[in-house]
Amino acid sequence: MNFFSLVSVELKKIKRSKILLILLVPVIMMWIPSIINSDFAFDTRGIPITPENNFFIQGYMGMVWFMIPASLVICTVLLVQTERSRGGILKMLSLPVNTAKLCLAKFTILILLAFAQMLMTVCAYCISAALVSWIQDYNFILDPLYVCGNTLSIYAGAIPMAAVFWMIACLIHTPVFSVGIGLASIVPSVLIINTKVWFAYPMSYPFYLLMVQYGKAAEGMYDTRIDWMPWLPASILITVTALVVSCIRFGAAERK
Amino acid sequence: MILNLEIKKLKRTGYLPAFLGGALLASAFPLANMLFRPETFTAMPGNPFDILMDANWQMMAMLNTLVSICGACMMYHTEYADHGAQKMDVLPIHAGSTFLGKSVIAAFMLAMVTAVEVLILAGCALHWFPDYRPDTAELLKNILGSILFQWTASLPTVVLMLVIASACKNMWVSLGTGVILVFTLFIFPQDNVVLSLFPFSSPYQTLATAAENDRIFLFLGVCAAEILVFGVLELIYQKLRRCVE
Known part of the structure; x- marks a missing residue:
């Protein structure tokens, strides 16, 4: 079985899980307050930012801080529980398939789901920006390339976090702990983003990337360029370590 | 009996350690804030306990x-x-008693968590604010009042979450619904009175803010009513489910 057929098998497993609906609802919800209070985009409170950039960044703020990590945690629960509830994982492990490949196929599904959510977000942004432009009679629509580029960079920044959540799900079999650690790790990222060691905390990467965009759009609010040096090696190291550990430990409890 | 049964079910699920861990992690926020940047808070005017809260x-x-x-x-x-x-x-027990048992346990755990957190906040206020020396009666009133208010304000959220979890067979659906509700009510404006009374939004309300706006009894009353409504909803749901399944 090659990797792609494994991924398609995994996709089939989650066909009726309603996960896309669960991922879609917060995407819609995050734009509703921005549309209702669309005049707030003009109230920049002395920050030198254009209303259209303000609308974009304020809308994305909730997403990078809470929605992306929380959605990833829910997706890991889905990937783990669909197998465990009916002993499906035992059947998968008895197949002549490399366990590490199986683990990576599941991780691929996790990041595919996150990608689907990012696509939904871009679409939701375009619709709500068009709607607000019509309501306020002011052009809120930013360059689509800028929006897509930003969303893609935020998505890339979320991959190390996805790897860490996947490692936690593979290592800890008690759902209350694996889910609890995942959800609890979201809250401190607001504090950690302002410390010097933010690069060691993957849950804050998407938030950091948006804050850098904020810094670029509004002078003096935050850094205007990404600190690649400690960050890039740290994030690669974290991702690779998390994936290696999860590949080693995947199905370890069932194999005993 | 039902409570005993429910406690036994939770024995090896890590329920108690998870709540204890949550309480300790939450308590780490005021401690970290006071350890790393005490001057930000000590310079503020007003009641230290309210500042920290x-x-x-x-x-x-x-x-x-x-x-x-x-x-x-x-x-x-x-x-x-x-x-x-x-x-x-198939057991000869009332359909709603499982839910009731679970609610009592969840409410008790929430009370414990809230108590730990409020005590840590009071401890921080006493330790880092040298001028804050309230007499014992005032301190006790502050602490007990806060615990009771924050507990009541959070209780509808816990009960509603149990109703949602009881309705969804798949864990990711109930978890997803809960997380969506947290997200939605967090990004909606908090200064709206009606929205702040909703479950998933009321836990953010502090006693001092409610007292300032003269809304303590409004919150307590609405939260108690919400708990009752969710309890009745669950009972109706149980009856309906038995007919359908």
Whole structure:
């Protein structure tokens, strides 16, 4: 079985899980307050930012801080529980398939789901920006390339976090702990983003990337360029370590 | 008997350690804030306990809500994972008593978590604010009042989450619904009175803010009513489910 057929098998497993609906609802919800209070985009409170950039960044703020990590945690629960509830994982492990490949196929599904959510977000942004432009009679629509580029960079920044959540799900079999650690790790990222060691905390990467965009759009609010040096090696190291550990430990409890 | 049964079910699920861990993590916020940047808070005018509550409670309440969501999902996951719920249905006990048992346990855990957090906040206020020397009666009133108010304000969220978890057989659906509700009510404006009374939004309200706006009894009354409504909803749902299944 090659990797792609494994991924398609995994996709089939989650066909009726309603996960896309669960991922879609917060995407819609995050734009509703921005549309209702669309005049707030003009109230920049002395920050030198254009209303259209303000609308974009304020809308994305909730997403990078809470929605992306929380959605990833829910997706890991889905990937783990669909197998465990009916002993499906035992059947998968008895197949002549490399366990590490199986683990990576599941991780691929996790990041595919996150990608689907990012696509939904871009679409939701375009619709709500068009709607607000019509309501306020002011052009809120930013360059689509800028929006897509930003969303893609935020998505890339979320991959190390996805790897860490996947490692936690593979290592800890008690759902209350694996889910609890995942959800609890979201809250401190607001504090950690302002410390010097933010690069060691993957849950804050998407938030950091948006804050850098904020810094670029509004002078003096935050850094205007990404600190690649400690960050890039740290994030690669974290991702690779998390994936290696999860590949080693995947199905370890069932194999005993 | 039912309470005993429910406690036994939770024995090896890590429920108690998860709540304890949540309480300790939430308590780490005021401690970290006071250890790393005490001057930001000590320079502020007003009651130190209220200053610390204002600065930290949003995050602490969010953590409490997230841990409660996890706990509720876990409680019903143990029922649905191996058809435990069907076995419970054939026992000669009232359909709602399982829910009641779970609610009592969840409410007790929430009370414990809230108490730990409020005590840590009071401890921080006493330790880092040298001028804050209230007499024992005033301090006790402050602490007990806060525990009771924050507990009541968070309780509808916990009960509603149990209702959601009891309705969803798949853990990710109940977890997803809970997380969506947390997210939605967090990004909606908090200064709206009607919205702030909703479950998943009321836990962020602090006693001092409610007292300032003269809304303590409004909050307590609405929260108590919400708990009752959710309890009745669950009972109706149980009856309906028995007819359908």
